[in-house]
Amino acid sequence: MKKEKKVIHILMTDYQIDSRVRNETNSLYKNGYDVDVYCLKSYKIKKSEDRENINLIRFGLVGNKLLNFLSAYIFMFVYSLNKKIDLVHAHDANALPIAYLISCIKRVPFIYDSHELWSESHHSISSKFILKSIAYVEKKFAKKAQYIITVSDSIKEFLQKYFKTEDITVIRNIPSYTHEGTYNILREEFKLSESSKVCLYQGVISQSRGVELILTAAINVCSREQNVYFFFLGEGPYLNELKKSIKDLGLSNRIITLGRVEQSSLLKYTKSADIGIHAITNSCLNHDYCLPNKIFEYIHSGVVPVVTNLYELNRYVIGNDIGLSFEDNNAKSLENQIMGLLENEKQFLRFKSNVGKLAKFDTWDNESKKLVEVYQKVLS
Structure with a gap:
């Protein structure tokens, strides 16, 4: 079956395991979409791969985390310039800046997928300046998304007020990897x-x-x-x-x-x-x-x-x-x-x-x- 719409999902990890991204991209493929996932290179996984009909492309210079992120942003942007893209799907706040930039350059819509309530979470980052900066970036760019999806009704209700938008849908993290039969x-x-x-x-x-x-x-x-x-x-x-x-x-x-x-x-x-x-x-x-x-x-x-x-x-x-x-x-x-x-x-x-x-x-x-x-x- 010919895949007519090209969508890219951006995930700022090396994507070894993420059941939500896997479920979403597999379902989109089954519904006729051509899906690429942009993610990060790491020491554990450096090469791109095809996974269940989804093309995973890894970007960035491995080493310092900030360098990894910034270089990945640059490489993702350059890589996208000559590619056919119909929609960009950003997973979590750290993917928002590059998702928004690509959507602007390609003149296509983008979706923000909030896996958690980022502004009200504990983070490994200790710098208050960095945390406030990321919170500012999330709020600024999320408002520009054509649609937002998240994981629970309570987070949806919070984000509707926080981002001042009604265009939010809850898609819960229900597993697709179930097993029939009895196991003991x-x-x-x-x-x-x-x-x-x-x-x-x-x-x-x-x-x-x-x-x-x-x-x-x-x-x-x-x-x-x-x-x-x-x-x-x-x-x-x-x-x-x-x-x-x-x-x-x-x-x-x-x-x-x-x-x-x-x-x-x-x-x-x-x-x-x-x-x-x-x-x-x-x-x-x-x-x-x-x-x-x-x-x-x-x-x-x-x-x-x-x-x-x-x-x-x-x-x-x-x-x-x-x-x-x-x-x-x-x-x-x-x-x-x-x-x-x-x-x-x-x-x-x-x-x-x-x-x-x-x-x-x-x-x-x-x-x-x-x-x-x-x-x-x-x-x-």
């Missing part, structure tokens, strides 16, 4: 009985994601209930300390770390769990308004979620009657909610049934239709 990898690999209960955390292993709090709750749950096991899937800055704490406590056979699992196989592991924990702390408004892909991964694996009572997470989980929420940064509250699910089989089965029903409706196939509608609107 964790019980099989670790020789657990079918009657055992498996609690799971998957994601970045860091204190800001509540991993230390989950560990505290897990220790107490394990002391109260002998047939429950906790698994941590993922990598991060707190992984080695987590492993050491578990070993020192003598709980390595009950609380288990598995490291990173390939995305293509991840939900096969998730399907082994009974309870999925997401314990991100309410340290900024971006966290309070987040609706992360992990919650949808749990749902599409038939897992009952237990989440921090952040505004958007609590509204989704409690509103759909699919699980429980616990008090932010309170390990005892998390422990009690997990024990409540373990001890109340009727409640657990009700949640699990509702999870299955919701998973049939909240799919990437349904979500991607909104993206296609935005593209049709912008390009009409």
